[in-house]
Amino acid sequence: MIRLVQLELQKIWLNRTSKILIFVSFILPFTVLVLSSIKINFFGFFTLELGELGIFNFPIIWHITTFCASYFKFFFAIVVVSMIGNEYSNKTLKQNLIDGLSKKEFILSKFYTIVFFSLAATLLIGIATFCIGMYYSSYTEASIIFREVEFLLAYFVKLVGFFSLCLFFGMLLKRSAFALAFLFILYIVEWLVFWGAYEIFDSADKAFQVKNFMPLESMYKLIDQPFQRVVMTKFPDKAELGYDYAVHFSEIAIVLGWTALFVFLSYRLLKKRDL
Numbered sequence: 084m085i086r087l088v089q090l091e092l093q094k095i096w097l098n099r100t101s102k103i104l105i106f107v108s109f110i111l112p113f114t115v116l117v118l119s120s121i122k123i124n125f126f127g128f129f130t131l132e133l134g135e136l137g138i139f140n141f142p143i144i145w146h147i148t149t150f151c152a153s154y155f156k157f158f159f160a161i162v163v164v165s166m167i168g169n170e171y172s173n174k175t176l177k178q179n180l181i182d183g184l185s186k187k188e189f190i191l192s193k194f195y196t197i198v199f200f201s202l203a204a205t206l207l208i209g210i211a212t213f214c215i216g217m218y219y220s221s222y223t224e225a226s227i228i229f230r231e232v233e234f235l236l237a238y239f240v241k242l243v244g245f246f247s248l249c250l251f252f253g254m255l256l257k258r259s260a261f262a263l264a265f266l267f268i269l270y271i272v273e274w275l276v277f278w279g280a281y282e283i284f285d286s287a288d289k290a291f292q293v294k295n296f297m298p299l300e301s302m303y304k305l306i307d308q309p310f311q312r313v314v315m316t317k318f319p320d321k322a323e324l325g326y327d328y329a330v331h332f333s334e335i336a337i338v339l340g341w342t343a344l345f346v347f348l349s350y351r352l353l354k355k356r357d358l
Contacts, residue, residue: 084191084195087188087191087192087195087196088192088195088196088199090179090184090192091166091192091193091195091196092196094166094169094175095162095166095196098165098169100165101162101165101166104158104159104161104162105158105159105162105200107155107158108155108156108158108159108162108204109203109204109207111155111158112151112152112155112204112208138313139215139216139218139219139220140216140219140220140221140222141216141220141222141223141227141228141230142227142228142229142230142231142232143231143309143312143313143316144212144215144216144219144220145212145216145231145232145234145235146231146234146306146309146312146328147309147313148208148211148212148215149208149212149234149235149237149238149306150306150307150308150309152204152208152238153238153241153242153306156241156242156245156246159200159204159242159246160245160246160249160263160266161259161263163193163197163246163249163250163253164249164250164252164253164259164262164263165259166193166196166253167193167250167253167254167257167259167262168253168257168258168259168262171257176189186350186353186354187350189353190250190254190346190349190350190353193250193349194247194250194346197242197243197246197247197250198243200242200246201239201242201243201246202239204238204242205235205238205239205242208235208238209232209235213228216228231330233330234306234330236330236335237305237306237330237334237335238305238306240305240335240338240339240342241302241305241306241338243342244298244301244302244338244339244341244342244345245302247341247342247345247346247349248266248269248298248299248341248345249262249263249266250345250346250349251345251346251348251349251352252265252266254348254349254352254353255352266299269298269299270299273294273297273298273299273300274294276293276294276297277290277291277293277294278290280293280294295334295337296337298341301334301337301338301341302338302341304334305330305334305335305338306330307326307327307328309328311326311328312326312328
């Protein structure tokens, strides 16, 4: 496994665009997180300090940071589809196979690299969240600090699942631009499935239950939006604001199932393809 990851890292470091995108995908969410935790003076008119709003209190900070950081995954998604596109355009895929790398090892090298960067991103966000929370949070008991740390697991699974989807589209289409466009097409397809389910069941709740099994929606549902929860903390008497924001292992299982399917399909595509 280490050998396969090293092989991919060597290819990535030789590509300047990939290095920039990886730097942005790692550093930008960390920078935004740090900047949002400091006091900002808007030309003397007013001062904004998000820490005073309580959003950096434990345990809610785990929810907020992982949700916001997950939107920066699109930068590394470009790297993933580019890895595949470059293999075909530069003919390095054929050369790797000639040099003795099996097709299975080729796909695994991509997947292991996805897991490696997803784990690194999770650790970075986890450390940043812990440090900022320890500085701002009104609660310092260990039981409260680590109460919702499972959002980090959900964040990791979400990254691995999304990048595995990008890997599959990259293998299917061979071109980065087309692979990224297919993400948007899949988004539209999932909403069409929702409306189809709504017509069948005549119930929005049941239609959403069907949509929750689709790839992009299941990944989104791993970490639901935290803004309604923030409002709930300010208006605890508003019972209608309540919603289920917890991480459910059934949802993690769905995304892991899609991940396994995307990696398997990527391998099948490569195995049947005449190079």
